[in-house]
Amino acid sequence: MTQAATRSxxxxxxxxxxxxxxxxxxxxxxxxxxxxxxxxxxxxxxxxKDSIVMLHLALKAFAPAAVPFSLLHVDTGHNFPExxxxxxxxxxxxxxxxxxxxVQEYIDRGVLRERPDGTRNPLQTLPLTExxxxxxxxxVFGGGRRDEEKARAKERVFSLRDEFSQxxxxxxxxxxxxxxxGRHAPGEHVRxxxxxxxxxxxxxxxxxREGIDLPEIYFAHEREVxxxxxxxxxxxxxxxxxxxxxxxxxxVRYRTVGDMSCTGAVDSDATTLEAVITxxxxxxxxxxxxxxxxxxxxxxxxxxxxxxxxx
Amino acid sequence: xxxxxxxxxxxxxxxxxxxxxxxxxxxxxxxxxxxLVGRLLHDSKSVLADQLEAVEHASRARGQQSTDxxxxxxxxxxxxxxxxxxxxxxxxxxxxxxxxxxxxxxxHEQYTRNMVTGAxxxxxTVILVDARNGVVEQTRRHxxxxxxxxxPHVVLAVNKMDLAGYSExxxxxxxxxxxxxxxxxxxxELTAIPVSALAGDNVVEPSAHMDWYGGPTVLDHLENVPTAxxxxxxxxxxxxxxxxxxxTPELPDYRGYAGQIASGSLYVGQPxxxxxxxxTSTIAGIDVLGRRADSAFAPQSVxxxxxxxxDVARGDLIAxxxxxxxxxxxxxxxxxxxxxxxxxxxxxxxxxxxxxxxxAIVKDIPSRLTLDDLSQHAGPGRLTxxxxxxxxxxxxxxxxxxxxxxxxxxxxxxxxxxxxxxxLSAGMAD
Numbered sequence: 001m002t003q004a005a006t007r008s009x010x011x012x013x014x015x016x017x018x019x020x021x022x023x024x025x026x027x028x029x030x031x032x033x034x035x036x037x038x039x040x041x042x043x044x045x046x047x048x049k050d051s052i053v054m055l056h057l058a059l060k061a062f063a064p065a066a067v068p069f070s071l072l073h074v075d076t077g078h079n080f081p082e083x084x085x086x087x088x089x090x091x092x093x094x095x096x097x098x099x100x101x102x103v104q105e106y107i108d109r110g111v112l113r114e115r116p117d118g119t120r121n122p123l124q125t126l127p128l129t130e131x132x133x134x135x136x137x138x139x140v141f142g143g144g145r146r147d148e149e150k151a152r153a154k155e156r157v158f159s160l161r162d163e164f165s166q167x168x169x170x171x172x173x174x175x176x177x178x179x180x181x182g183r184h185a186p187g188e189h190v191r192x193x194x195x196x197x198x199x200x201x202x203x204x205x206x207x208x209r210e211g212i213d214l215p216e217i218y219f220a221h222e223r224e225v226x227x228x229x230x231x232x233x234x235x236x237x238x239x240x241x242x243x244x245x246x247x248x249x250x251x252v253r254y255r256t257v258g259d260m261s262c263t264g265a266v267d268s269d270a271t272t273l274e275a276v277i278t279x280x281x282x283x284x285x286x287x288x289x290x291x292x293x294x295x296x297x298x299x300x301x302x303x304x305x306x307x308x309x310x311x
Numbered sequence: 312x313x314x315x316x317x318x319x320x321x322x323x324x325x326x327x328x329x330x331x332x333x334x335x336x337x338x339x340x341x342x343x344x345x346x347l348v349g350r351l352l353h354d355s356k357s358v359l360a361d362q363l364e365a366v367e368h369a370s371r372a373r374g375q376q377s378t379d380x381x382x383x384x385x386x387x388x389x390x391x392x393x394x395x396x397x398x399x400x401x402x403x404x405x406x407x408x409x410x411x412x413x414x415x416x417x418x419h420e421q422y423t424r425n426m427v428t429g430a431x432x433x434x435x436t437v438i439l440v441d442a443r444n445g446v447v448e449q450t451r452r453h454x455x456x457x458x459x460x461x462x463p464h465v466v467l468a469v470n471k472m473d474l475a476g477y478s479e480x481x482x483x484x485x486x487x488x489x490x491x492x493x494x495x496x497x498x499x500e501l502t503a504i505p506v507s508a509l510a511g512d513n514v515v516e517p518s519a520h521m522d523w524y525g526g527p528t529v530l531d532h533l534e535n536v537p538t539a540x541x542x543x544x545x546x547x548x549x550x551x552x553x554x555x556x557x558x559t560p561e562l563p564d565y566r567g568y569a570g571q572i573a574s575g576s577l578y579v580g581q582p583x584x585x586x587x588x589x590x591t592s593t594i595a596g597i598d599v600l601g602r603r604a605d606s607a608f609a610p611q612s613v614x615x616x617x618x619x620x621x622d623v624a625r626g627d628l629i630a631x632x633x634x635x636x637x638x639x640x641x642x643x644x645x646x647x648x649x650x651x652x653x654x655x656x657x658x659x660x661x662x663x664x665x666x667x668x669x670x671a672i673v674k675d676i677p678s679r680l681t682l683d684d685l686s687q688h689a690g691p692g693r694l695t696x697x698x699x700x701x702x703x704x705x706x707x708x709x710x711x712x713x714x715x716x717x718x719x720x721x722x723x724x725x726x727x728x729x730x731x732x733x734x735l736s737a738g739m740a741d
Contacts, residue, residue: 016538017611018329019410028600028612029571032552036625036666060600061612064565065557146401153400160732169398173734174424174649176431177723178571179663183732197412199403286362 020206024057027194029178030157031061034139034192035068037182041139041192042099042132045071045090047083048257049214050143050195052090053203056212057194058141059094069141070097074128076120077104078236078260086215099135101127118240119262129165129309132189139182141192147199148287157196163187165309200255200287201280208273219276220253220268231264255280255287328409332538335414335429335462337422338439339449343470347439347508347529348402348415354515355530357404399425408534418449423682423697426453427647427737430460431723434538437466437529442475442505445485451492452682458496459645459685459699459739461719464536465493465501468529473507477520496685504529545609547575547583548636548713548721549629550665555614567598567614568623573665573720574713577615577629578606584635585621586628586711592619609720626667628711636721638709642671645680645715646702646726646736648694654702654726654736655693662706662738664724670707671726677701694736702738715739 017025034041043058045051058067073087091098103123106112112123132140146153156172158180173181182190195203207214225232225248226241232252233240240261241247252265253276270276280287338344352358363378370379402413414429416422430436436457440450457465467489475481486503493501504513505524512518513528527535555567577583581594596616597604607613615629623629630636642662648654654673662671679691679700687701694700704726715722726736 016330019331020329022331022610024600025571025610025612029552032569032571032612033666036553061569062553062555063601064559064562064567065555147403150400153402154398172398174399174428174737176428176725176737177720178432179665179723179725181663181725181727181732181734183661183727185731197401197403199405201405 020202020209023198023202024060024206026178026197027054027057028061030180030192030194031058031141033180034141034182035062038139038190040135040137041069041141042072042135042137043069043141044128044143045073045087045098046143046257047073047079047087047090047215048143049203049207049218050145052212052214053198053206054141054143054194055090055094056210067094067096070099072099072101072128072131072135072137072140074101074124074131075103076124076259077102077107078120080215080217080234080257080260082215082217083257099131101131103127117261119259121259121262125165125309132165133163133187138184138189139192140189141194143195144193145195145198145200145203146193155193155196157193158182159191159193160184161189161191161309165189167191167307167309201277204273204277204280208277215257217254217257220251220271222249223252223265224248225250225252225265232266233264234260236260328405328407330538331410331412332435332533332536333412333414333433334435334437334533335416335426335433336437336439337416337418337426337429337453337456338470339418339441339447342418342439342441342444343508344415344418344439347437347468347470347506347514348413350508350511350514351413351530352402352404354511355404355406399429406530406534411533422449423452423456423647423699424649426456427460427649430456430462431719431737433460433462435464435466435533435536436462437468439468439470440485440489442469442471442481442485446488446492448683450489451684454489454493454496454498455682455685458493458498459647461716463500465498466529466532467501467503469503469505470508472505472512472518472521473510477505477512477518479521479523482524502526502532504532545575545718546634546636546713547577547581547631548573548609548665548718549577549613549615550667550721551623551625551627551629552666553625554623565616566620566623567616568629569612569614570666571612572607572609574609574718575631576606576608577613577631582632583617583629584632585623586630586635587638587709588622588627590619590621591632592617592621594618626665628665628667630711636711636713638711640706640709641674642704642706642710642712642724642738642740644702644704644724644738644740646694646700646738648696648698648700648736650728650733650735651696652728652733652735653693653695659729660704660735661727661729662704662710662724663727664710664712665721667710668727669710670729671704673702673726674705675703677703702736704738712740714741 103120106127144152156175224235226245253268254265270279367378400415404411416425416429438453469482469485482505506513515530517528549572550570551568552570555569557565579594584591595618597607598614599607656673656675658673660671661668678687678689713721722740724738725734728735
């Protein structure tokens, strides 16, 4: 045994993949595994950076053929217009089929009720799960990463959901080597997370390396915002600002893109990918901690929403 | 434990480190594993302000006097309520030298199953012992699992040295006993490090209390241990995941075989066979996600085209004709049983190996292993959850299995319940 290893540098072999190449290869392997084993997979596509990276990886996995999956967007009705525009552009460019599950429609029908705080993120679960049932999707790709949140750190790459889309942490299958088990009973489906092992920084570095185009709101821009729960929120139809919340113009960007009512902007002058990466590497806050009101609800907020079928 | 501000190396998240080490931690309940992990994350500056704030808040809410870094790692409500870890959690941190993916495995309920899961993808395992208790039954089991799963590097972290007077004799005695046992198990590479996770000795910062120890800290060792073996020694193995057929006007006849190289390397012009059919061809082209290449190696995801129009489908294996795996319909293996329902002879199962899933039947369970010393006990009749045992499985079609000793990727398989898809057992072929 080695008692005192001499300080040597890690051996650089020509056969060591860089971390981005290794993550890319792993994600592609996951996409192809699902294509080989499922009948009707769908990619959850929000127009946020993680789902954009997912789509980019899927395109690579099946080139020169088309991606054998459709896309699904859960539309809260409070989306940033820049993001919707981006979504439609990407769908058209790659000849993809887009399904939309609309929260607004559920509210109009009286099935869902607006929450007093105006946030619609928790309302996404029902339209999502009913769409999965009605379209009979058997595999649903999500952009969730294990580094995002404590409950997600326990998530499998292939996560089994029952017919109510519920996540039971005690029913998850052990996942060994790179052997993913996608078998499920009729009515059940599997949530698949190809970016499980990616960090926020990995995602950004990959976007930079691949030259992937993103919605502009990820970069610093001047915006009318007001402060609520310690975050800069954008004024909009969704119910802000109140009279007690003065609006100001600030130079901001978004670290995550979700519902306008609960996604906060951060003060930033990063207008390029490089500047964004430098800013993230030096940040002392996680992306959700800095920008998501809905994750601050309680210690187990994410776990509870996942159990109900949230992504 | 109270996080120290740390005086030594600053490890701000680097954007330059490009190699990754996947490792796992194992320790019994109460020997300070969560504290060690918390210390690694905290001292390598991987805990961000809002996470720390949440943990401080939760510690106060529980009436604890100091910040409990274990709360950084326990994610589920039941875990926090009971102060235990239920499931494998994956954590990510980086230093300027390397990135790390940590499979943090609980020392509590179902720990065998969870440890086997964590060890299956790990290149290194950190086994914790309490300096006051030395090598205990659980330590021997953790070592046995690392040996069974063939984790290339093992670290023995002798923790709570502060409670053992930072004594060199205590450390040497524990290290000697563990090394003798590890040698018996066939563990090739072992490094022992005396630490105090609570006080921070030799985790990230070198200890001021143990001048007699001249070796690396835990983080030093994690940063310097060699990763990624050289694939030219391993046989080329390419399980086909998916057949790519664009069938467009531009590419009417294109057929590519998409997959991830599981072992070794492939090159253009290489004579290969397609298993199980045995048809031969040569590799005509390799596409590495949009880049043409003359060769590629594990674990790259590629698309391969062949010179001849042979029949290839998902589940087939492409391998060099000169170095083919044995084909068998009788798989003899060591399995870890991971399901609540027992495994019994006569049970019909599915066997998933690489990209191929075949119907199979459990013919025999000749023995169960005691994890204390990997000794075998004949005729157990069944395997229950967390048992490790020897099985003989008969498959309906031949499978191209390597021995797990030669290749962790191509020598491993799952047994699955055909009725509801439950993963029953994780297997390592002879």
